[in-house]
Every structure is written in C-alpha cells, then in structure tokens.
Amino acid sequence: MAEWVGTTESLMGTRITVRLYHPQKETGEAAVRAAINEIARIERLMSTYMDDSRISAINREAHLQPVAAGSELFALLRKSLEVSRLTDGSFDMTYDSVGQHYDFREGKRPDAEVIADALPKINYELVKLDILEETVQFAREGVRINLGGIAKGYAVKRAVDVLRELGVQYASVSAGGDSQLLGDRRGQPWLIGIQDPRNREGLAVRLPLADEAVSTSGDYERYFIEGDTRHHHIISPDTGRSAREVQSVTIVGPDATMTDALSTSVFVMGVERGLALIERMDGFDAIVIDANRKMHYSSGFNDADQG
Numbered sequence: 001m002a003e004w005v006g007t008t009e010s011l012m013g014t015r016i017t018v019r020l021y022h023p024q025k026e027t028g029e030a031a032v033r034a035a036i037n038e039i040a041r042i043e044r045l046m047s048t049y050m051d052d053s054r055i056s057a058i059n060r061e062a063h064l065q066p067v068a069a070g071s072e073l074f075a076l077l078r079k080s081l082e083v084s085r086l087t088d089g090s091f092d093m094t095y096d097s098v099g100q101h102y103d104f105r106e107g108k109r110p111d112a113e114v115i116a117d118a119l120p121k122i123n124y125e126l127v128k129l130d131i132l133e134e135t136v137q138f139a140r141e142g143v144r145i146n147l148g149g150i151a152k153g154y155a156v157k158r159a160v161d162v163l164r165e166l167g168v169q170y171a172s173v174s175a176g177g178d179s180q181l182l183g184d185r186r187g188q189p190w191l192i193g194i195q196d197p198r199n200r201e202g203l204a205v206r207l208p209l210a211d212e213a214v215s216t217s218g219d220y221e222r223y224f225i226e227g228d229t230r231h232h233h234i235i236s237p238d239t240g241r242s243a244r245e246v247q248s249v250t251i252v253g254p255d256a257t258m259t260d261a262l263s264t265s266v267f268v269m270g271v272e273r274g275l276a277l278i279e280r281m282d283g284f285d286a287i288v289i290d291a292n293r294k295m296h297y298s299s300g301f302n303d304a305d306q307g
Contacts, residue, residue, distance in 0.1 A: 005029050009036055012043045012152055014176035020163060021170040021186060031166045035159040035173060042155040045073055048096065048146050058136050059144050066135035074134040076257075077127070080150055083261045084124040087277065089237055091265040096146035097121035098240040102233070107224040109231050115240040118142070122237045148233075153178045153215055153260025160256075177216040177263070180256040184210035195220070197247035197289055204248070204295070205287060213256035217263040218248040234267050245270035246290050252301075253284035262286075271296050 005028040006019030018035045022028025047053045058067045069077060083091045098118035101110035110118070126139040147154075152175040159173045160180045171182040172190055181190050189208035196202035197220050207214065219242070223232035236243040249267045251259040262284060266274030271288050278286040278298045285300035 003028075005032055007032055007036065011036070011039050012047065012155060012175055013049070014152065015174075017172070017174045018159065019172045020168050020182075022168060028168075031163055031168050034162050034166060035171075038159045038162045039155045039175065042151065042158060045070075046076070046147050046151045048144075048148075055145065055147065062136050063138040063141040063143060066130060066133065066137040069134055069136050071134060074129065074136070076147060076150065076154055077129060077136060077145075078131075079257065080147065080261070081124055081127065081129070083150070083258075083265060087265040087269065089124060090268040090273075091149060091261055092122060092124045092237040093145040093147055093149070094122050094124055094126060094143055095235045095237050096144045096148075097142060099146060099148075099233070099235050100144055102231070102235075104222040104224055104231070104233055107226070109226070110240070119240050122240065149217075149264035150257060150261040152176060153213070153256040153258070156180045156260075157213070157256040177218065177221065178213075178256050178260050179215070180213040181209055181211055194248070194250050194287065198293070204289060205250070207250075207252065209252065212252055213254060213259045214250065214252045215256060215259035215263040216248060216250040217267045219243075220247070234264060236268050243268045243270075244291060246274075246288055247293065248287075248289040249274065250287040251278070251284060252286075253281075258284070 003025055004021050008015055008017045016039055018032045046055050054073050061067045080093045098115055101114055121142045126143050128137045156173050156175050156178050157180055160182050163171045163182055169183050170186055173180055189210050192207045192209055192214050193203040194205040196204045197218050219232040223230055232242045234243050246267055249263045251263045253259045271290050275298055278284050286298045287301055288296040
C-alpha cells in the first residue's frame, strides 16, 4: 500500500530526518534506511569527533607528510577551497585551528592569547592538495581542518542522490539546518519553515519549495552567553571569534553542498557583502536576518511568505 514513510535519527551531531513517498511501503522503508546509511557512512569519513575517520588522520599527520584523502573526501576538500576563493576566505575549513578551543556545551572559549597564537594557522592557502595523488598536506604545524560548514549539506545531497537512484520521486532529507527536496509533496510544494533566531517556537519565514536545497546557519544553534555576549559556533576566520553582524542566514539553491557552504559564508561576510555574492550566483537566493533582527532578501525572495 502506497504511503509516506520516514524516520528521524541522530547522526553528524544533529537530527537527521528522511521522509518519502513510495508505492510499496516496504520498498520505501528500505530506501529510507539506505539514505540513513549513506549519511552514517559520510560521518565515519568526515567527522572530527571520530578518531578513526579519514579527516582525523589528516589533522594528526598532514603537517608531517602528505596524507591520502581518498577520492570522495578529496573532492569535497577541493570544493571547500573553491568556496574559500569565491568568498575571499570568509569560508575557511582551517577555522578549526581556533575552533577546536571552543566548547559550547561547557561554555568555554579560548582567551586572547590562544586566539592570537591560532590566527596565523587559519588560512586555507596552508592546505596543499595534490590532485594526482589525492593527498593533503599542511604547510605548517597546528593547522586543523573541519568540514562542519559543508559536510552536512554534502551528506544530505548524497542521501537524496541515493533515493533518486532507487527510483524515489518525492522525498525530503534534512540534517539540522540543511535540507534537500526531491520533487514536491505529490502536487503540493514542501513548506519549509525558517526559525526565528530568538524564538525557538516561532518562524521568521515560510518558503514553498520543490526540488531545491535550503540551508540555514544561525547563532542560536550551538552557543553560550557570557555576560551580554553570545559566543556561537560560526567563527570568523579574520578574528577567531564568533561572527557578529547577523543572527541567521538562509540560502536556497539547487545543491545542498553549496547552500550549506554559502549559508556559513554569508553569515561571516555580513549583509552587504553576503548578498552581493549571492546576487552574482545563478540559481541561489538568500534571506539574512541581521543583528538588529531586520530581514534582508536577495532579489529572488521578494515574495517570500513571512510567518
């Protein structure tokens, strides 16, 4: 009997939700499991929290010698460097050279001395890729990479690719703030709610979408408040501290890998530079909520339904 099936599980440090429609329930449930398994596979490859992941091996050894990345991780590292160049360094996977010293669960942050020591190690040009050998090497000791600004989007995209290959026509896959939609909801658009950054139960915007990816980066995801200051996980590569100009950035586009990376980038770039970047990119649009809670839209979002 045809019906919607799905599941929600914890992977990649967030809630993963897969929902799809299939004419045969058992086949649909198997497709859901295949999508979840794909995300779990990518987590094992790219998580800095797993000592046996390939990216953890790179962080341990790449300052000493070239380290084999494998084709899939190497391709995402190349994509990350492309985004770094596109954004003039606002997206930088070496942010973790200082990011590793934050603990948002424990409410701990590095002091000025630690940040000053780490800042010279935040520079994507210190990551050297050998295209022929598919190896990674760091140009100096102390560099550490983290794909937290792109890997969840990539995992969501790959899960949707798996579903498409299995013949699924209608599906939604989300990982925290990153979602990709396969088709529509059988004749109706998916309604994607963008959270109000200062009201967990409230929505800032509702977007009717089909066959699109959408990513939101916000200062309310992982943070702690110290005095009057909110310390959150989106680190500016220029300062080694939390980016301050906006509260939330949502990007809509064709590919969750890029919407994920761009939502992080625009958050760091701020309203003016961030929206200017998006206007130059074909097929992508943005909604930015600035530090004063004013909403800014790229040209393709002028008719967004505000909730």
